Amino acid sequence: MPDAPGTELLAQDLREAHGDDAVVGTGFFRDKGAIEVAPTAIVDVLQTLRAKGFKHLMSVHGVDYYPEEPRLGVHYELLDRDALDRLTVKLRVTIDAPNVPSVTPGWPTANHQEREVYDMFGVVFDGHPDPRRILMPEDYEGHPQRRDFPLGGEPVLFTAAETAGKDYTLGADQPRGSEKAKR
Amino acid sequence: MSDVTTTDYRSTEERIDVSQRVQTLPAPAPDQELLTLNMGPHHPATHGVLRLLVTLEAEVVRDLKPIIGYVHTGIEKTAEDKSYWKAIPVVERMDYLAYYFNAMAFCGATETLLDVEVPKRAQYLRVIHMELNRIMSHLVWLGTSMLDLGAVTVWWYCFRERETILDLFEYSSGQRMHTRYFQVGGVMEDIPAGWAEKLRKFIKIMPEAIDQYLDLLNRNEIALRRMYGTCPLDLETLEGLGVTGPLLRAAGSNWDLRKAMPYSSYEDFDFKIAVGSRGDNYDRFAVRMQEMKESVKIIEQALDGLPEGPYITDDRKVALPPRHELATSMEALIHHFKLVTEGFRVPPGEVYYPIEGPRGEYAIFLRSDGSSKPARVHMRDPSFVNLQATLPMVKDAYIADLITTLAMMDPVLGGVDR
Numbered sequence: 372m373p374d375a376p377g378t379e380l381l382a383q384d385l386r387e388a389h390g391d392d393a394v395v396g397t398g399f400f401r402d403k404g405a406i407e408v409a410p411t412a413i414v415d416v417l418q419t420l421r422a423k424g425f426k427h428l429m430s431v432h433g434v435d436y437y438p439e440e441p442r443l444g445v446h447y448e449l450l451d452r453d454a455l456d457r458l459t460v461k462l463r464v465t466i467d468a469p470n471v472p473s474v475t476p477g478w479p480t481a482n483h484q485e486r487e488v489y490d491m492f493g494v495v496f497d498g499h500p501d502p503r504r505i506l507m508p509e510d511y512e513g514h515p516q517r518r519d520f521p522l523g524g525e526p527v528l529f530t531a532a533e534t535a536g537k538d539y540t541l542g543a544d545q546p547r548g549s550e551k552a553k554r
Numbered sequence: 555m556s557d558v559t560t561t562d563y564r565s566t567e568e569r570i571d572v573s574q575r576v577q578t579l580p581a582p583a584p585d586q587e588l589l590t591l592n593m594g595p596h597h598p599a600t601h602g603v604l605r606l607l608v609t610l611e612a613e614v615v616r617d618l619k620p621i622i623g624y625v626h627t628g629i630e631k632t633a634e635d636k637s638y639w640k641a642i643p644v645v646e647r648m649d650y651l652a653y654y655f656n657a658m659a660f661c662g663a664t665e666t667l668l669d670v671e672v673p674k675r676a677q678y679l680r681v682i683h684m685e686l687n688r689i690m691s692h693l694v695w696l697g698t699s700m701l702d703l704g705a706v707t708v709w710w711y712c713f714r715e716r717e718t719i720l721d722l723f724e725y726s727s728g729q730r731m732h733t734r735y736f737q738v739g740g741v742m743e744d745i746p747a748g749w750a751e752k753l754r755k756f757i758k759i760m761p762e763a764i765d766q767y768l769d770l771l772n773r774n775e776i777a778l779r780r781m782y783g784t785c786p787l788d789l790e791t792l793e794g795l796g797v798t799g800p801l802l803r804a805a806g807s808n809w810d811l812r813k814a815m816p817y818s819s820y821e822d823f824d825f826k827i828a829v830g831s832r833g834d835n836y837d838r839f840a841v842r843m844q845e846m847k848e849s850v851k852i853i854e855q856a857l858d859g860l861p862e863g864p865y866i867t868d869d870r871k872v873a874l875p876p877r878h879e880l881a882t883s884m885e886a887l888i889h890h891f892k893l894v895t896e897g898f899r900v901p902p903g904e905v906y907y908p909i910e911g912p913r914g915e916y917a918i919f920l921r922s923d924g925s926s927k928p929a930r931v932h933m934r935d936p937s938f939v940n941l942q943a944t945l946p947m948v949k950d951a952y953i954a955d956l957i958t959t960l961a962m963m964d965p966v967l968g969g970v971d972r
Binding site: 426427428430434446448491505506507516 | 622623626628630631632634635666667669793794795796797798809814815903904905906908915917919921929930932934938939941942971972
């Protein structure tokens with residue numbers, strides 16, 4: 372694993388290659404380095420890190436940092452199989468402009484995973500070859516993994532109650548979002 | 555009784571040469587009509603509710619789109635509303651054939667955040683249960699995938715040994731599946747009296763049982779012709795697609811997290827990594843068969859070297875105090891009350907904890923905001939990522955080979971959809 376100074380050195384290299392604005396910050400937690408980058412620089416940063424040996428993108432996942440701003444985060448877990456290193460590259464975007472360049476053209480493994488991040492958090496990946504929802508139905512509204520999305524606010528489909536014209540959904544008579552606020 | 559090794563049938567078996575199989579298919583004719591077909595979501599050969607939108611030209615697969623989400627139950631969302639120790643059962647239910655691995659990834663991530671040391675005995679007990687789980691998962695894979703190829707018999711033999719493993723799980727934890735045996739800081743209970751003897755009996759019969767399965771299949775012309783040389787995929791493409799586990803090793807990579815980045819004391823055990831050479835369906839089959847044998851070896855070593863000592867950390871802020879202390883110690887009572895009601899608080903931070911499961915890299919991404927409930931739980935499930943390799947594998951192959959490939963990929967839809 373790159374140690375804390377090693378992570379700083381990597382970040383310094385990235386700053387030199389892509390400008391000072393490309394790297395927002397670095398972190399080192401529980402023996403693992405993390406570099407936070409500007410959303411616009413993600414494709415270049417991953418490409419540079421690939422040349423440094425981090426050839427494998429093991430995971431892409433989203434985070435909602437609610438109530439912090441910018442709220443949405445995307446994490447890229449890189450792996451170097453020769454040096455046995457792992458490194459996290461993160462970026463943050465706001466809810467109003469959740470646009471991140473897609474890394475799928477360079478890293479085919481990101482295809483399904485970026486779709487999942489879009490589905491669950493609403494991060495829009497520009498340049499993704501197939502930018503659709505993946506786990507939720509295509510006509511679904513909202514992004515359920517966001518922290519302000521209520522638990523139990525989901526209407527139950529195809530129930531006997533529904534056919535009888537009744538609605539037994541928890542909190543169905545209240546506007547969306549009030550469920551969480553009440554607790 | 556005549557010697558079965560010299561019968562006519564046996565000599566015919568010896569002469570089977572599957573390497574002569576011709577796999578060259580003509581390029582699509584421009585005027586050929588394409589047929590779009592839905593496979594699934596309830597086709598029994600899809601190992602769960604997987605839907606494949608297949609574009610066929612006669613019998614040849616030209617395009618394929620996996621459509622998933624039919625068993626999406628929002629486990630990651632549910633886990634955010636539970637305290638850490640209550641989230642273990644829901645996380646276990648993601649990939650329902652690898653529950654010990656799900657629990658290990660989650661507990662490992664939580665322990666990393668808490669910076670808690672797991673006692674050696676607990677680590678060994680975890681290894682024993684995980685390797686039993688790996689064998690169990692591979693047995694289900696073998697049984698069902700051979701069922702897909704039309705061989706019913708193998709299934710019965712596989713489930714015979716699987717039942718023995720599930721009995722062991724029931725003996726040590728009270729549950730056959732989704733045992734919730736792994737606990738943050740260690741395991742729930744020490745193994746009961748007599749369990750080790752039962753396990754020893756099992757590791758004695760298991761290598762023979764694996765040879766029995768191989769006897770059924772390794773000379774079976776139908777199975778061999780359907781697996782040998784079909785749908786290979788090269789290492790570079792597989793790595794680009796993020797494929798891990800037996801699928802990757804079948805193509806020649808020796809990447810195994812148990813060896814490369816050991817966790818839970820895997821560095822103590824001597825075992826080999828099964829590696830294929832051609833990356834076809836037969837290699838995928840052979841790698842898993844060999845992995846089961848290696849798992850037996852690991853279990854044997856772990857059982858022989860099982861250290862004495864506590865089975866869970868003595869950090870009272872994380873693990874429940876022993877029952878007898880509650881009657882005499884006020885402090886133990888307070889700890890018990892706090893742990894059961896609120897749960898333990900976890901220092902803020904983000905970790906990614908990967909382990910090697912039966913299908914590849916299982917990893918939990920865990921974010922804590924300092925409260926007693928996780929702020930984000932994400933499972934990097936290997937089935938979900940590996941599924942992307944379906945199209946490159948089966949493109950321009952027969953639809954019958956698609957069934958074989960899907961069987962050999964062994965996706966578990968509970969893990970894909972979560």
